[in-house]
Amino acid sequence: MSGLAAGIRLAHYDQSVCILEKHWTIGGLNSFYRTNGRNYDVGLHAVTNFTPRGTKKGPLARLLRQLRFRWEDFELSPQVGSAIAFPGVRLGFNNDIDCLRSEIARAFPAEVDNFERLLSQLADYDDLDQENFGGSARAFLAQTLQDPLLIEMILCPLMWYGNARPDDMDYGQFCIMFRSIFLEGFARPYKGVRLILKHLIKRFRSLGGELRLRSGVESIRVEGTRAVGVVLENGEEITAKRILSSAGVIETQRLCDNLSQLEPQKAGQLTFIESISILDKQPKDVGFGETIVFYNDSPHFHWRPPDEQLCDTRTGVICSPNNYLYPSHSGELEDGVIRLTTIADYQRWKQLDDKEYVRAKMWWYDRSVASAVRFIPDFRSHVIDTDVFTPKTIRRFTSHDNGAVYGAPDKQLDGTTHLSNLFLCGTDQGFVGIVGAIVSGISMANMHCLRDPG
């Protein structure tokens, strides 16, 4: 996704661009697969950063302008409403911050003023300016809010949707995620992420860009301090003036054939399983009308890889693609779908043999759903089909080490690498989510390939 966005920018300004996609399908983590005659989205629970038509500020408006799309093109329908559920407390929120405001006034009346203070501090954060990115989000929140439970509840969705670091979060990432989820919000195209991908590819090709599928990069050719081209898995060599890599920071370094000089960097650890349930009716007809529910079953939010098991079901995200305000002419989605995301451990999943793997998928489907139905109505008697994707699936789609969904904890915000003409885009550059991936591709193309056309 970030690569396509960068490609559109560069092709628009008449550069010769070739996008190399390892798989037979596009989109990296923001992709989809088909099994049992049904389409399953991977990645996309929601498009975050949703702002209404006519909004001039924010990442969505920015990417539409940069890629010359109209707001209507992405056919985004806003969420119905979501919630953060902890034992005994539930905070609802939607795409209007007043909803969360009033929920906090109801559940945490002593925090009303502190929350306003928090909002005003966040309003000034500029996501194109990297200087204040570092620092602890927990420390910042502890200075602003009094009630530890409210801090945990606010962090829960933000970490779930974009934190590569266990336990704590970079201050900058916190600000970006807070805005994308609470101040802007969730939306989804009726036809899913495919629609956005389709638009990006069509535009890229119409500008003369070349997209090659099943063209994995075996290595990046290096001469001195420059990358001179890539070697594909089939042996073909392609030369290039500049290379943008969305493979991840460590993964990209590994592709370079002068690896020995590099300092080892830490790969991300946070990865998931996702349990998908197809229901015999719409989720709202079994009592689940919310768009996304982030739950955690104790007052402290556990955001770290599982200690001993394949998964940790104490926290999770429940969502339904059905629960968006789709236009009346689209109607409802055909299948009732509930998706449930649970923290998992890549290494343990990887070690399973084929038989154990299949069994583990079934076992953890049951465990994770049993955990989730403590926070939403029990839908299990309506399930007609299920699928589970695991850290192994995520690894296959993203090529990220450990299947780390949000990549490495230490982001390379300026996209530079040890080579002067090799740059990163996508997750490890810093922006996450669909809008984040697109903005990442745009900003890296602007910064490194357009300002100095060389």
Add this chain to the structure above:
Amino acid sequence: MTPAEIRDEIIDILSEIAPDEDLSGLQDEQSFREQMELDSMDFLDIVMELRKRHRIQIPEEEYGELASMASTVRYLEPKMANI
């Protein structure tokens, strides 16, 4: 190009960058940033479009000249006189 033609060209570029924007009420003396909330990426786009369409090179230290319509037209007039 005459100043009026340069203005039309800039309007055309702005309408490509921001197709949802109504540009009929644009105030020439007021900054683009205030009226359209353009950010640094958008200014890069104005520069890039001028380069693409007319091969005009604008050095990065002179991007500030593009703050408003009036200043942009003034700045581009000598550069676009022979186009």
